[in-house]
Amino acid sequence: MENISNIPELALTVVPNSIASDKSSIPVLGLGTAAYPFVASEVAKEAILTAIKVGYRHFDTAAVYQTEPVLGEAIAEALSLGLVKSRDELFVTSKLWCTDAHHHLVLPAIHKTLENLGLEYLDLYLIHWPMSMEPAESYDILFKKEHFLPMDFKSVWEAMEECQKLGLTKAIGVSNFSCKKIEILLSTAKIPPAVNQVEMNPLWQQKKLREFCERKGIIITAYSPLGAKGAPWGTNGVMECETLKQIAEAKRKTLAQVCLRWAYEQGVSVVVKSFNKERMKENMDIFEWELLPEEVDKINQIPQKRGCQxxxxxxDNGPFKSLEEVWDGDI
Ligand SMILES: NC(=O)c1ccc[n+]([C@@H]2O[C@H](COP(=O)([O-])OP(=O)(O)OC[C@H]3O[C@@H](n4cnc5c(N)ncnc54)[C@H](OP(=O)(O)O)[C@@H]3O)[C@@H](O)[C@H]2O)c1
Structure with a gap:
């Protein structure tokens, strides 16, 4: 078997309010599984199995990505091949889609996710977006404006807490939440979110949100760390950034490695998608070298622009009348 590199972990506070505070951890580097357009199941499954072979232990999926079943199949095969000894060696995140973001639909949604994955528990379950949509029979990654509804944070989060209490997930968190929306959620939460998964890369560094989450003990997971070039939610700007190109050239690293190393040095966890074995390995090779202070300074000076607006x-009729309201001014 190939060399398995050791990916560092970040402490994840699972039940911070309980007396016997249960500590868990999240591997800092994970494999994203959102591919657009969707790829054939066999291709995705093989890619995930390859990722396990080369050493990935953290996987990010969502009900809406339609990769839960293939991730489950890849995990089952990895177990039967002895690539991992037990399911506990893996860290699996999935997300509640907006159509299920209603108090009474959260438990059925996590049960469906677990059934898709063939797992008894998730490591992390996230609210995918801070918005609800009218319940629907099937998942569609395209947002339909006429179905938008404001989310009742209190009751949806109560149901998320129930998922954790029932042992269906070890930790719960949010995704695409601004500081203001986290404050609203925290005002009634009994279990604070363990993680906020958001876009983060050298072109959208999220300094304000990161400082806020650090104060609240919430780990940031960076999505689209390479800018998701070619995806409808992505930007070519990251992979084409001249500053990053120059740093990569000088260090004899790739631009992708510079992005991932930078994110790692910021103390966040990162999920990066690649279904290509060489790029998967390249993306893991970020732990045994570091950026120089002057390189970090240059990255700090890159003009900031959100890729996933x-x-x-x-x-007009949904919860957000403007981009200002979606991101609470952080645009
Ligand atoms: N919570 C949310 O709302 C949300 C939103 C977006 C994403 N996510 C999660 O975050 C994960 C990662 O983000 P992302 O998929 O949006 O974008 P990303 O990881 O920044 O970029 C993925 C793209 O970069 C390519 N790539 C990967 N490694 C590369 C390398 N070393 N050199 C050059 N190109 C490389 C991939 O192609 P190949 O596969 O061909 O290598 C793919 O086209 C997703 O898969 C998903 O799990 C969450």
């Missing part, structure tokens, strides 16, 4: 969330 999510302007499709703006609608």
């Amino acid at each position: 999510a302007s499709e969330l703006v609608s």
Whole structure:
């Protein structure tokens, strides 16, 4: 078997309010599984199995990505091949889609996710977006404005807490939440979110949100760390950034490695998608070298622009009338 590199872990506070505070951890580097357009199941399954072979132990999926079943199949095969000894060696995240973001639909949704994955528990379950949509029979990654509804944070989060209490997930968290929306959630939460998964890369560094989450003990997971080039939610700007190109050249690293190393040095966990074995390995090779202070300074000076604006969330009758409201001014 190939060399398995050791990916460092970040402490994840699972039940911070309990007396016997249960500590868990999240591997800092995970494999994203959102591919657009969707890829054939066999291709995705083989890619995930390859990722396990080369050493990935943290996997990010979501009900809406349609990769839960293939991730489950890859995990089952990895177990039967002895690539991992037990399911506990893996860290699996999935997410509640907006159509299920209603108090009474959260438990059925996590049960469906677990059934898709063939697992008894998740490591982390996230609210995918801070918005609900009218319940639907099937998942569609395209947002339909006429179905938008404001989310009742209190009751949806109570159901998320129930998922954790029942042992269906070890930790719960949110995704695409601004500081203001986290404050609202925290005002009634009994279990604070362990993680906020958001876009983060050298072109959208999330300094304000990171400082806020650090104060609240919430781990940031960076998605689209390479800018998701070619995806409808992505930008070519990261992979084409001249500053990053120059740093990569000088260090004899790739631009992707510079992005991932930078994110790692910021103390966040990162999920990066690649279904290509060589790029998977390249993306893991970020732990035995570091950026120089002057390189970090240059990255700090890159003009900031959100790649995933999510302007499709703006609608006349939905919860967000403007981009200002989606991101609470952080645009
Ligand atoms: N919570 C949310 O709302 C949300 C939103 C977006 C994403 N996510 C999660 O975050 C994960 C990662 O983000 P992402 O998929 O949006 O974008 P990303 O990881 O920044 O970029 C993925 C793209 O970069 C390519 N790539 C990967 N490694 C590379 C390398 N070393 N050199 C050059 N190209 C490389 C991939 O192609 P190949 O596969 O061909 O290598 C793919 O086209 C997703 O898969 C998903 O799990 C969450």
